[in-house]
Amino acid sequence: MEDQVCRYLTEKGFDCKTSDFLGKEVVTVSLNISGHEIKLMLIMQDRFLSLPQFRLLEPSKFGRLAHVNIERIEGVELGVVCVNAPDSVSVNFDQPLLLIQDSLDRHVALLESVITDPDWNERELIREFYSNWLFLCNSGQKPLLINFSQPILQRVDVYEPIEKMQYGLHSYYVAHPSDSEISELSEIQFAIRERDRKVAGKAVVIPIDCLKPAPSNTDSVTEWYLHTINSLPDGRLRQLREQFCQWRDNCYWIVFTAITIDNNRTWFAIKLDCDNKKALPLTSEKIVDWRVSPISVRVFNQENVVQRGGGYISLTDKKVAIIGIGSVGSEIAHKLTAAGIRHLHLIDPDIYQIDNLHRHMLPQAYVDMPKSMGMVYQCHAQYPWSDARYSFESIEELPNKYSLGSYDLIVIAIGNPSYERFFKQYLLDSNIDVTTLNCWLEGFGVGGHAVLDISGTDGCLLCAYVDHSSGSRGLQSNLSFIEAGQDVMKSIAGCGNQFINYGAANSAQTAVMASSLAIRYLEGKQTESCKVSWKGDDDDAQAENIKLTHRYYHFKESLKRLPLLDEDCDVCRH
Numbered sequence: 206m207e208d209q210v211c212r213y214l215t216e217k218g219f220d221c222k223t224s225d226f227l228g229k230e231v232v233t234v235s236l237n238i239s240g241h242e243i244k245l246m247l248i249m250q251d252r253f254l255s256l257p258q259f260r261l262l263e264p265s266k267f268g269r270l271a272h273v274n275i276e277r278i279e280g281v282e283l284g285v286v287c288v289n290a291p292d293s294v295s296v297n298f299d300q301p302l303l304l305i306q307d308s309l310d311r312h313v314a315l316l317e318s319v320i321t322d323p324d325w326n327e328r329e330l331i332r333e334f335y336s337n338w339l340f341l342c343n344s345g346q347k348p349l350l351i352n353f354s355q356p357i358l359q360r361v362d363v364y365e366p367i368e369k370m371q372y373g374l375h376s377y378y379v380a381h382p383s384d385s386e387i388s389e390l391s392e393i394q395f396a397i398r399e400r401d402r403k404v405a406g407k408a409v410v411i412p413i414d415c416l417k418p419a420p421s422n423t424d425s426v427t428e429w430y431l432h433t434i435n436s437l438p439d440g441r442l443r444q445l446r447e448q449f450c451q452w453r454d455n456c457y458w459i460v461f462t463a464i465t466i467d468n469n470r471t472w473f474a475i476k477l478d479c480d481n482k483k484a485l486p487l488t489s490e491k492i493v494d495w496r497v498s499p500i501s502v503r504v505f506n507q508e509n510v511v512q513r514g515g516g517y518i519s520l521t522d523k524k525v526a527i528i529g530i531g532s533v534g535s536e537i538a539h540k541l542t543a544a545g546i547r548h549l550h551l552i553d554p555d556i557y558q559i560d561n562l563h564r565h566m567l568p569q570a571y572v573d574m575p576k577s578m579g580m581v582y583q584c585h586a587q588y589p590w591s592d593a594r595y596s597f598e599s600i601e602e603l604p605n606k607y608s609l610g611s612y613d614l615i616v617i618a619i620g621n622p623s624y625e626r627f628f629k630q631y632l633l634d635s636n637i638d639v640t641t642l643n644c645w646l647e648g649f650g651v652g653g654h655a656v657l658d659i660s661g662t663d664g665c666l667l668c669a670y671v672d673h674s675s676g677s678r679g680l681q682s683n684l685s686f687i688e689a690g691q692d693v694m695k696s697i698a699g700c701g702n703q704f705i706n707y708g709a710a711n712s713a714q715t716a717v718m719a720s721s722l723a724i725r726y727l728e729g730k731q732t733e734s735c736k737v738s739w740k741g742d743d744d745d746a747q748a749e750n751i752k753l754t755h756r757y758y759h760f761k762e763s764l765k766r767l768p769l770l771d772e773d774c775d776v777c778r779h
């Protein structure tokens with residue numbers, strides 16, 4: 206193979222030869238870039254499933270190059286050039302020769318830029334500061350979690366991981382300020398309060414105004430540290446000496462933060478360890494007693510974690526009530542919290558039972574607990590900034606207890622049309638101006654529905670209850686896919702134990718549809734009342750001789766938002 210590669214690249218005008226590197230077959234390409242002799246080495250593989258990586262030989266003789274990290278293999282320095290395309294780029298592994306040439310061209314183009322344009326090189330070194338820093342860190346070590354993001358000179362307690370913990374947030378060192386907004390029930394807070402997590406030392410946060418490229422190897426980290434401290438503005442250095450060198454310790458985490466390129470902020474740290482307790486070392490005389498190790502930092506704040514998870518910071522302060530925390534409501538609570546909504550109010554007096562296990566979000570440990578309470582614990586346990594709370598009222602009791610107009614949205618997932626219409630009538634009679642989202646699913650997997658009633662826009666929940674044969678209010682929703690008046694309940698254990706036949710995939714489908722609509726509304730993208738349905742298959746209904754509606758058979762608009770207004774609605778007709 207290497208001969209073939211060598212021949213192919215030679216044909217394309219490259220100067221190549223094959224040889225052996227530490228027992229492996231390699232192809233070496235010699236080039237000249239602006240008077241610099243460059244040698245790139247490709248270690249052959251049986252197949253290339255990602256872009257083949259050439260190593261730059263004798264990388265140090267070019268000075269510090271952006272996108273070139275230095276690795277040492279058995280004492281030999283090699284430059285790892287980062288031309289790597291992301292995983293999502295599909296590589297043509299059936300044509301290895303073309304792939305190798307494509308990769309070589311990318312290596313050459315990148316090296317040309319970093320060697321011939323020192324300004325660009327410097328900017329790129331700053332841009333990729335953090336990845337260069339990571340390269341210096343011990344890869345087996347977990348990053349220091351920091352639960353704050355104010356780039357100011359400050360001192361924060363660092364907590365030890367819980368002993369023998371390998372997984373979870375418990376297993377990290379965490380710099381955790383006492384005024385953190387993280388939920389009291391999240392792992393981090395819980396471990397500090399209940400499990401007596403110990404303070405390991407102090408982190409001193411130092412903002413840097415003018416960031417220099419990361420050191421090229423671990424030997425120069427101490428020098429880099431002293432240089433960085435000495436380059437701080439006078440006022441900050443004085444403050445550091447006066448306020449942060451007044452206690453003695455045998456370890457410190459120095460957390461640095463700086464703006465890199467395009468206003469991006471980076472965080473990284475140095476851990477200082479000493480056999481004796483001493484003040485924070487800021488000079489070359491003081492640092493000699495200390496071991497200096499570069500450490501990676503993971504900023505664990507709401508903005509960062511929510512956005513990385515595809516949530517929306519704009520939803521943080523929205524207030525949403527969910528009435529009914531059954532199979533649909535629990536999924537909605539989960540999705541809305543995931544979207545970044547902190548202030549959920551989950552309302553349901555129902556108790557979680559063994560019967561619910563296969564179509565609910567809650568694990569077994571919550572059996573016999575009220576569903577609303579269990580789901581609040583779940584939200585807090587998974588989402589650190591959740592501020593969800595619960596209460597146990599039934600829908601009829603709500604108006605007297607809460608100011609319903611203060612919610613940005615009320616989601617109703619009780620699957621009971623009588624109570625839903627009653628609640629709507631109450632809002633109308635009391636002139637309460639609040640947007641509601643009713644959602645429910647039908648049995649046998651035929652489908653589910655959501656009705657978004659935005660107060661002040663055309664259409665209301667009762668538009669979805671106009672009986673089209675009489676043109677007046679009906680008892681059954683006109684969105685229904687199952688004909689009214691049939692017995693759709695199943696019973697395994699007799700009266701009082703009846704249930705509607707649907708699976709978790711059906712309730713989840715309904716909940717995801719309703720959640721997307723809720724998020725869209727809360728983001729301000731949905732400004733008109735609307736209705737949405739999803740339609741499933743009818744085999745199970747057929748098997749049970751269940752009659753389906755005209756709407757079911759003609760419905761082709763699954764998941765599409767349709768106008769809600771019905772001309773015959775007595776509320777909407779003026």
Ligand SMILES: [Zn+2]
Nearest residue numbers: 271272287333
């Ligand atoms: Zn790079």
Ligand SMILES: [Zn+2]
Nearest residue numbers: 665668774777
């Ligand atoms: Zn209406």
